[in-house]
Amino acid sequence: MVEDLPADAELIKRQIRKSGIQFTDLVVDRRENYVTALQDFNPDIILSDYSLPLFSGMEALIIKENLAPSVPFILVTGSINEETAVEVMKAGADDYIIKDHITRLGTAIGQAIEKKAILKSKKAAEDQLRILSRAIEQNPASIVITNTKGDIEYVNPKFSELTGYSFDEVFGQNPRVLKSGTKSSEEYRQLWETITNGGEWHGEFENIKKNREIYYESAVISPIADENGKITHYLAVKEDITEIKKADRKIRLLAHSMESISECVTITDMNDEILYVNESFLRTYGFVEDELIGQKIDIIRPDDLQNLLARNILPKVGDESWRGEIMNKRKDGSLFPIMLSSTTIKDENGKVIALIGVGTDITLAIRNREELMEAKARSEETSRLRSALLNNLSHEVRTPMNAIMGFSSLMADADSKEKDSFASIILKSSGQLLALIDEVILLSRLQSEKMTVSYTGVSPAEAVRYIFSVFSIMDRKKGVELKMNIPEKHKNLIVVSDTNKIRQILTNLTSNAIKYTMEGSIELGYDQIGDEVEFYVKDTGLGISSEEQQKVFETFYRSEQAISMAIGGTGLGLSITKELVGLIGGNLSLTSEPNKGSRFYFSIPCKYFRQENAPVPVQAAAPKDIKDFKILIVDDEEVNIQYLCALLKNNVLNIEQAFNGKDAVELALKNSYNLILMDIKMPVMGGIEATRILKEKYPDLRIIAQTAFTLPEETAAILDAGCDDILCKPIRKDQLMEMIQKYG
Numbered sequence: 001m002v003e004d005l006p007a008d009a010e011l012i013k014r015q016i017r018k019s020g021i022q023f024t025d026l027v028v029d030r031r032e033n034y035v036t037a038l039q040d041f042n043p044d045i046i047l048s049d050y051s052l053p054l055f056s057g058m059e060a061l062i063i064k065e066n067l068a069p070s071v072p073f074i075l076v077t078g079s080i081n082e083e084t085a086v087e088v089m090k091a092g093a094d095d096y097i098i099k100d101h102i103t104r105l106g107t108a109i110g111q112a113i114e115k116k117a118i119l120k121s122k123k124a125a126e127d128q129l130r131i132l133s134r135a136i137e138q139n140p141a142s143i144v145i146t147n148t149k150g151d152i153e154y155v156n157p158k159f160s161e162l163t164g165y166s167f168d169e170v171f172g173q174n175p176r177v178l179k180s181g182t183k184s185s186e187e188y189r190q191l192w193e194t195i196t197n198g199g200e201w202h203g204e205f206e207n208i209k210k211n212r213e214i215y216y217e218s219a220v221i222s223p224i225a226d227e228n229g230k231i232t233h234y235l236a237v238k239e240d241i242t243e244i245k246k247a248d249r250k251i252r253l254l255a256h257s258m259e260s261i262s263e264c265v266t267i268t269d270m271n272d273e274i275l276y277v278n279e280s281f282l283r284t285y286g287f288v289e290d291e292l293i294g295q296k297i298d299i300i301r302p303d304d305l306q307n308l309l310a311r312n313i314l315p316k317v318g319d320e321s322w323r324g325e326i327m328n329k330r331k332d333g334s335l336f337p338i339m340l341s342s343t344t345i346k347d348e349n350g351k352v353i354a355l356i357g358v359g360t361d362i363t364l365a366i367r368n369r370e371e372l373m374e375a376k377a378r379s380e381e382t383s384r385l386r387s388a389l390l391n392n393l394s395h396e397v398r399t400p401m402n403a404i405m406g407f408s409s410l411m412a413d414a415d416s417k418e419k420d421s422f423a424s425i426i427l428k429s430s431g432q433l434l435a436l437i438d439e440v441i442l443l444s445r446l447q448s449e450k451m452t453v454s455y456t457g458v459s460p461a462e463a464v465r466y467i468f469s470v471f472s473i474m475d476r477k478k479g480v481e482l483k484m485n486i487p488e489k490h491k492n493l494i495v496v497s498d499t500n501k502i503r504q505i506l507t508n509l510t511s512n513a514i515k516y517t518m519e520g521s522i523e524l525g526y527d528q529i530g531d532e533v534e535f536y537v538k539d540t541g542l543g544i545s546s547e548e549q550q551k552v553f554e555t556f557y558r559s560e561q562a563i564s565m566a567i568g569g570t571g572l573g574l575s576i577t578k579e580l581v582g583l584i585g586g587n588l589s590l591t592s593e594p595n596k597g598s599r600f601y602f603s604i605p606c607k608y609f610r611q612e613n614a615p616v617p618v619q620a621a622a623p624k625d626i627k628d629f630k631i632l633i634v635d636d637e638e639v640n641i642q643y644l645c646a647l648l649k650n651n652v653l654n655i656e657q658a659f660n661g662k663d664a665v666e667l668a669l670k671n672s673y674n675l676i677l678m679d680i681k682m683p684v685m686g687g688i689e690a691t692r693i694l695k696e697k698y699p700d701l702r703i704i705a706q707t708a709f710t711l712p713e714e715t716a717a718i719l720d721a722g723c724d725d726i727l728c729k730p731i732r733k734d735q736l737m738e739m740i741q742k743y744g
Contacts, residue, residue: 002048002060003076004029011102012047012076019106030054031063038067045112047105050077050084058088065092070119072112076105142217144236145224150174153233162240164210175236178207180214195223195234204241216245264338264359267345272296275354284361286331301327301335325362337362453584458497460526460533461486467506468524471514480517485525495533495606501580502535502604508577509537509600517541520597528606536601544592553578553588577602629744630654630672634664634687635679635706640729644677644706647733652740661690668694673701674744677727680707680718688721695722702743706731 003009009027016023026041028034029052037043046064050057057075064073075088075096085096094115095108136143136156142163145154152170160166163178170177183205194201200222207215217238224233258265264281268274274292282289285299304326321343328338338359345354468484506524513522520540527534544552553574581588581602592598629652635641641657648655656671658664661678662685668676676694680687691703705723707714715726724743727735 001025001027002029002034002046002052002055002057003027004049004052004054008049008078008099011099012105015102015105016109019109021106021109031059034060035063035067038064038071043068043071044116045072045074045109047074047076047109050075050080050088058091061088061091061093070116070123072116074105074108074112076102139237142236142238142240144175144238146175146234146236148231148233150234162209162215163207169210178205178209180206180208182206191221195221196231198223198225198231205238215240215242217241262360264361266357266359268355268357270352270354281359284330285328299328299330301329303327328359337366339365453498453501455496456499457494458499458502460493460495460502460535461491463499463502463506464524464526464535466503467510470507471510479519480514481521483521483523485523487525487527490526490528493528493533493606495604497604498584501584505577505580505602506535506537508573508580512573512600513537513539513541513598517597529603531606532603533606534601534603536599538597538599540597543594543596543598544590545594549590549592552590624741624744626651626674626740626744627653629674629740630656631740632656632658632664632667632671632673632676634658634661634676634682634690636660636682637679640679640706644731644736647731647736651737661685661687664690665693668698668701675740676701676703677706678703678723680705687723688718691721691723704739704743 001009001012003012006027013025026037026043028037031054034055046060048057048060057077061073061075064071069092072094073092075085075093076099077096078099080088080096080098088096094112097105097108139156139158142159143154143156144152144159146152152173152175155165155167155170159170165177187203191201191203200220202220203218205217205219207217209215218241219236219238221234221236223231224235225231258276258278261278262280264284265276265278266274266281267276273294273296277287277289277292281287282292287297321341323339323341325337325339327335329335339362340357340359342355342357344352345356347353464484464486468482471482510522510524517539518541522540523536523538525536525538578588581604584604586602586604588600588602590598590600631648631652631654633641633644633655634657635644636659638659641659645655645657656667656673658667660682664676664678665685678687678691687705687707691705694701694703703723704725704727705718706727706729707718708729718726725739727739
């Protein structure tokens, strides 16, 4: 009791006794005495006046909250206003009594003591619940609690650690989120029947974690009932048995491995009597188990056995192992090769007690080895051909380069007549070099990617005429006549195929014929045979031996005669031709006889052919006067600009230059041009980006790309950017002038 007036203290104690409460009291009126009493007297309840000369009830309450927070505190005062009473109650007092109404004190003390008991009981329950909660939270087993519908209401941390699912992810979900589908619906029905009837279910699950990893659990699922015995929840306590399952599976795999492996296994004792053979041995050798166990059998070919015994290399006491190829025989006497590994089996004391042999039928392996050796020989031949190709390429590149570089160096000191001759040689050599590069690139594309076929209406007659006209104006050997054969009844035939690829094929075959024909004639032609059109190139040249006729279509191959006669070439032409023919659905063949010539022919399907009148030629438009044209040349290489200016000299008077796409855009925004010759690959800004900018502002501005990019995907990107057409480098004057006439 905190009270400074003894009379008031006696009045309070008398009232407490009237209430029938037995007690021991201690009265204090100072802070230090109060603090000591809290520690030593250990009160069950504190009664405190509000105003004391040396102390106050509010101070007493604050000290109590710090030192003995569970002890009830009742303020007993002579007078207190409502505001102060509220403040005291908020600070933690259990009640307050006005001394004028002291009769209520006994009731207030009883209620405070009862409240303390309730709080104490509640704290004990909370402590117990906390312990239980920690036991569940820290349990090494995975714990799940669901409602009676099976919806998850709680999972412990071990569940989340094991499955990867957080509490929030599975709350309200059914445990089937872990279901792998291996347990049958009947098993789940029995589970639910057991726990809904109040029983405890024991079993195992194969489940799936959040990361889709399989794991195994041993589970006990039991119902949770309320005080009336009504089931309110279900509790599942599950243990991760994945490693146990793996170990069990490993043991079972080891136990069955002898029976399941494809190798033949035998175990014999030291007297060579068979103790064990596996199923594979029985199948391979044709025996049944009863014919072997406890018996000595002879399965090694006698010659091999004698050889092994003579060399003393079969495993025996003291030896560890032996491995090698031997011939074995089956029950029916047939022989077959095996790879045998034999080793000793020792007991715990290191004594050899048995021999185990593992044999593998290597019939197929030997066959594969022989095929591999054949493949190796073919690979070496291919390597030889590749080396020959590199030598050919070196020769074919250096020959025109020698002419280009040599005659270029002579141009400065040559007279005008010699310069014309030298220029012609340089131009021809450059063409050879460019053709070689195109040939290598085409072969690379045919072998490394899927080339597309552009199907259009193709006139066989026009294709033959075109190739004939091309080779008619080219240099040919003297005494070799070039002829063509267009059948009158099929001259208007139109088939569906790829014009460019047919031209390429005919070009390759004609070029090849010219190379190997020293005199006589070369004939180009075609004919319709049934549902196919057959093109051919026939020559009176060197011919090809029967041994070489299939090899000539192989990549890099060049005939012995061509090598001996130093006839140029890389050995790629016919290989490329065969690939192209196959690409358009045709077949390439040849007939040939040494020194009498060859006939190369290929057929393409023409089931969609139709007869049509020959197209009416279109009257060519009169050439435009382009002298006053204004042309912008864009290229980062000054020599390229100089070359184009030289080509246009005396034809176009107004030519301007730009060395990158950014400068070209700035010039085009200030000036008006009839045509822009736009390089594609340039620093600062490339031609594609510059074209897009200019075409967006001036859609009618004519822009011709001049580029070394020639692959289909590259040309498609150039045209998609807005270029009207493409000039492929190296650029010829006739091509350039044709473009200017077409678009200027």
